[in-house]
Amino acid sequence: MSSPTATRPPLKPLDLMNVDALLSDEERAMRDAVRSFVRDRVLPDVGDWFEQATAPKELFPELGRLGVLGMHLEGYGCAGASATAYGLACLELEAGDSGVRSMVSVQGSLAMFAIWRWGSEEQKQEWLPRMAAGEAIGCFGLTEPDSGSDPSSMRTTARRDGGDWVLNGQKMWITNGSIADVAVVWARCTDDERVRGFVVPTATPGFSAPEIHKKMSLRASVTSELVLDDVRLPESAALPEVQSLKGPLSCLNEARYGIVWGAIGAARACFESALDYAGTRIQFGKPIASFQIQQQKLATMALEVNRGTLLALQLGRLKDQGLLHPEQVSMGKLGNVNAALDVARTARQVLGGNGITLEYPVIRHMNNLESVVTYEGTADVHALVIGQALTGISAFR
Numbered sequence: 001m002s003s004p005t006a007t008r009p010p011l012k013p014l015d016l017m018n019v020d021a022l023l024s025d026e027e028r029a030m031r032d033a034v035r036s037f038v039r040d041r042v043l044p045d046v047g048d049w050f051e052q053a054t055a056p057k058e059l060f061p062e063l064g065r066l067g068v069l070g071m072h073l074e075g076y077g078c079a080g081a082s083a084t085a086y087g088l089a090c091l092e093l094e095a096g097d098s099g100v101r102s103m104v105s106v107q108g109s110l111a112m113f114a115i116w117r118w119g120s121e122e123q124k125q126e127w128l129p130r131m132a133a134g135e136a137i138g139c140f141g142l143t144e145p146d147s148g149s150d151p152s153s154m155r156t157t158a159r160r161d162g163g164d165w166v167l168n169g170q171k172m173w174i175t176n177g178s179i180a181d182v183a184v185v186w187a188r189c190t191d192d193e194r195v196r197g198f199v200v201p202t203a204t205p206g207f208s209a210p211e212i213h214k215k216m217s218l219r220a221s222v223t224s225e226l227v228l229d230d231v232r233l234p235e236s237a238a239l240p241e242v243q244s245l246k247g248p249l250s251c252l253n254e255a256r257y258g259i260v261w262g263a264i265g266a267a268r269a270c271f272e273s274a275l276d277y278a279g280t281r282i283q284f285g286k287p288i289a290s291f292q293i294q295q296q297k298l299a300t301m302a303l304e305v306n307r308g309t310l311l312a313l314q315l316g317r318l319k320d321q322g323l324l325h326p327e328q329v330s331m332g333k334l335g336n337v338n339a340a341l342d343v344a345r346t347a348r349q350v351l352g353g354n355g356i357t358l359e360y361p362v363i364r365h366m367n368n369l370e371s372v373v374t375y376e377g378t379a380d381v382h383a384l385v386i387g388q389a390l391t392g393i394s395a396f397r
Contacts, residue, residue, distance in 0.1 A: 037062075151245060
């Protein structure tokens with residue numbers, strides 16, 4: 001029983017549940033370092049990047065020096081940080097912009113993780129140290145124009161030709177694609193129908209990555225197609241440790257985990273902007289924060305941000321203990337991205353007309369989250385994954 005005279009710490013509006021107290025000193029230090037980087041390097045310019053649909057490639061070596069590229073992997077120049085520390089980094093990066101967090105997620109949790117988990121020692125030595133330093137950029141080719149939620153229907157093929165592999169096909173919605181030095185591409189083998197992964201240097205003849213334009217979301221991020229036209233690779237380019245969909249799906253689960261945290265970073269940024277605005281915007285002779293309807297909106301946003309952060313932290317602790325199930329990641333991704341969308345839309349209303357300008361972060365985050373709710377598994381697919389975990393019945397087939 002707690003003492004009635006115990007001294008309670010004061011409430012913090014941006015951390016009402018005092019989640020900060022649940023973190024270790026090391027975790028807080030990592031979070032604060034990434035937060036400072038975002039404040040100094042991202043926030044001053046990200047509105048312009050979004051408006052101009054540009055993503056500065058020079059961020060990669062800076063992110064490498066910060067230590068966040070593949071930070072949750074061991075060896076090969078990677079930091080070997082905990083899953084929780086990596087999640088906190090994702091939260092802070094996406095509080096800056098979803099595009100920046102996507103750059104880091106695709107580099108570390110998709111391209112680097114695929115090589116680290118399923119690659120040969122030679123592939124690891126060749127690529128991982130440079131990718132951890134941001135000296136080489138990676139992308140991950142799984143989604144196709146007609147194969148999104150159902151990767152088993154992929155049409156990209158890998159054909160044997162003597163001692164080589166020849167790849168043909170098309171990938172779609174590929175982050176980092178046109179600026180990448182290496183692509184991890186998944187294809188179906190024509191001889192046995194197995195799914196194999198290939199490490200493809202993007203300078204290989206027959207490989208091209210036309211950029212996708214006219215996006216209204218994730219504009220501060222490069223999104224491309226990958227076109228493979230008789231791309232010839234040696235046997236050593238194939239990932240040797242997996243020959244099934246288990247390979248790409250394991251990578252997606254790593255990336256989805258980062259999204260669970262990242263989405264709450266976007267939500268927190270929107271809530272913080274709305275809270276500040278409500279306290280300074282004067283209408284009818286007083287701040288709009290004094291009106292009940294605005295306080296209700298702020299309370300609901302605070303609830304979702306705090307609840308989502310606690311959910312992400314629980315998944316992080318489970319992952320660090322080796323106890324995390326993919327279905328739990330689906331619950332986190334579904335819940336936190338939907339919550340972040342609600343927070344962003346509510347914050348947009350609090351800011352009124354100012355909510356649609358890039359002078360404030362809200363409309364940028366709101367647009368970005370419309371992509372986040374779809375990529376790495378749509379909300380509908382994650383709901384069905386959870387439904388199968390609850391009932392034991394698959395609704396997919």
